[in-house]
Amino acid sequence: MRTRPLKVALLGCGVVGSEVTRIMTTHADDLAQRIGAPVELAGVAVRRPSKVREGIDPSLVTTDATALVKRGDIDVVVEVIGGIEPARSLITTAFEHGASVVSANKALLAQDGAALHAAAEEHGRDLYYEAAVAGAIPLIRPLRESLAGDKVNRVLGIVNGTTNFILDKMDSTGAGYQEALDEATALGYAEADPTADVEGFDAAAKAAILAGIAFHTRVRLDDVYREGMAEVTAADFRSAKEMGCTIKLLAICERAADGESVTARVHPAMIPLTHPLASVRGAYNAVFVESDAAGQLMFYGPGAGGAPTASAVLGDLVAVCRNRLNGATGPGESSYAALPVSPMGEVVTRYHISLDVADKPGVLAQVATVFAEHGVSIDTVRQQGKDGEASLVVVTHRASDASLTGTVEALRKLDTVRGVASIMRVEGE
Amino acid sequence: MRTRPLKVALLGCGVVGSEVTRIMTTHADDLAQRIGAPVELAGVAVRRPSKVREGIDPSLVTTDATALVKRGDIDVVVEVIGGIEPARSLITTAFEHGASVVSANKALLAQDGAALHAAAEEHGRDLYYEAAVAGAIPLIRPLRESLAGDKVNRVLGIVNGTTNFILDKMDSTGAGYQEALDEATALGYAEADPTADVEGFDAAAKAAILAGIAFHTRVRLDDVYREGMAEVTAADFRSAKEMGCTIKLLAICERAADGESVTARVHPAMIPLTHPLASVRGAYNAVFVESDAAGQLMFYGPGAGGAPTASAVLGDLVAVCRNRLNGATGPGESSYAALPVSPMGEVVTRYHISLDVADKPGVLAQVATVFAEHGVSIDTVRQQGKDGEASLVVVTHRASDASLTGTVEALRKLDTVRGVASIMRVEGE
Structure with a gap:
């Protein structure tokens, strides 16, 4: 095993970032064995340097994220800031200065994935982002690698835990939308401003990413049709029950029957109780994939939270570090099919x-x-x-x-x- | 894209092998794009050369598998013969002559995985075998790569479709074991001699492979405790129902509470109806994984069948071909933890x-x-x-x-x- 450590720069040290550093410390030996070299936290960029961060050497903390990614000795930048800027500029700068990137940023990937992939490829670096879709659930790697010899026809996913919690509550108790939302807020499942979740923006970003990978086609956030779930009523659930159905907010990516175009959309929909997605409870996520050869697959797990998201980030970190030791890169963006996205x-x-x-x-x-x-x-x-x-x-x-x-x-x-x-x-x- | 094709030798052309060749032909352009070079079927080793094989050039067919893997110009050998010999010798010979290997052979991997991994490593080649456990369900790659930064504590799986079909039938109809087995046989879900399935041998091989990967520890088939399901009665199902449970044949791989040892076992067990595995119906497979950071994940899909298994084989084929073009190898066996397997x-x-x-x-x-x-x-x-x-x-x-x-x-x-x-x-x- 190589003894010189690989250097990791962490951008952002909130719920996910602090969990990433915790696991990097407590599982350091395991990570070293799995990578083939130790990994070292070389710097942590934060907005509020005065905040006490348990287990992190204060000398590593900086407010100058740009200087950190420009250092030139960083092997991997882990971006868990979220949002478009400054994350986009930092990632681009990281590639320019020789680092590979692991990101959990669904909004950025959905909006600018193509440009970021191009930057990674130009500099011969990796861009991995398993944590951007459905938290800990391994989804991007299975779609991109395990199903690489198959043809995916449909992806049907519950990719937002907040809305699934609300809909599950309405289904199981007969509560109305507002009542269920209030409970989700009280329990911390919904944010004070729940718009991104209940209006489907969060799910739409994930749908864009999933459709792109599933169909080897660039799908932008603007290509995704979106309807929120605020108008779903208790009466709708009664109607659904009469049909042997329940209601879920679904992200649906489909190849047209003729195979010549694709669509991506997010909206509430009735699904039969016998469908594996119908029994996905609470804030859990699940993604159902239909392909030519494999048939029907489902991936299920926690779609959010610090530790689950950190698990996905660290899986990517191990892969990117291994690639780096091998002097190779993993599979990049694959958009060769370039199918039109239909309205x-x-x-x-x-x-x-x-x-x-x-x-x-x-x-x-x-x-x-x-x-x-x-x-x-x-x-x-x-x-x-x-x-x-x-x-x-x-x-x-x-x-x-x-x-x-x-x-x-x-x-x-x-x-x-x-x-x-x-x-x-x-x-x- | 490189125009010189990568050469693939196929060992065995039964249900899975013929599906592999079909997809290699019909999806040739897609595969070339995903790999970065075309792939060419360079030879097919079979036992009965006279059998007509649709879509396969008869000049590629040979009965001399050893000569095929010794040719020296083969990039990847796909082994779908099954059983211990001659598969083991052919795979070893393939490594010696410079090929990487994709195998669907659970029995061989469970028995001789360590030796085969060592041979692959010695020659700097890949050994991939996603299809060996739970058919099309991406499981080995998620465990080995997506969860590479996490710590798996338990794997709980329905990894045999035949027994799940029988138990599901007993559960839903109140039938006895023999009646349900007869129906499974009539429908083609059970083989004429169902011993390998109903006595848990098939599941035990998969448990050995899963435990090895999950715990970074060598677990041999002999280390797996095994009980079949022939003694499960209709009365057991009634008892289970009274407890709010159903009965499944489970493969269970666990890390001990102190983290210092592991166990692997296969036996029928009651599980609560609220557990995600309880609703896995018919011949489907599902594997439930509990880890420190990711929490509870489940992977669900068809565990057998020509096309699903071929999907897994082709996913591996794409990965191995990409590694070959990069002059690299993927993650090999990881047994650094070397935990004792407790009885x-x-x-x-x-x-x-x-x-x-x-x-x-x-x-x-x-x-x-x-x-x-x-x-x-x-x-x-x-x-x-x-x-x-x-x-x-x-x-x-x-x-x-x-x-x-x-x-x-x-x-x-x-x-x-x-x-x-x-x-x-x-x-x-």
């Missing part, structure tokens, strides 16, 4: 639609005509009437999202349709 | 014991005394009596398997105990 309208899916309608003869015929005119075939209809009011629950067969949207718009214009109570896509069948 | 008696677990006892006063006191004398603490006892006969169901707290075995032996000697109806370990709590 949401071209996604083929099913709808579950609840309509409030007038309780009089001929309404169903009118409604059915609208579906037919838009080329949307109906799977089942259920009518319930009371006191001159009635509800109509329609579940469609598979159709393009554009046709389904057009159908709903036309339904809203019917005099006999008093309102569209809910629209929910049905997935995972 | 079954030192495993700490819980027992669910059903006793047929005389229905008279004092029996429970007698039985409880035996437990106490062996230092085994009782969690719950349930008595049911009718017509002078009674049954006593005891669930213990955690104790060493040796103490539990000793307890059962002493119970059998009690006059008031007419028989031990069943003993089952309880796991996953």
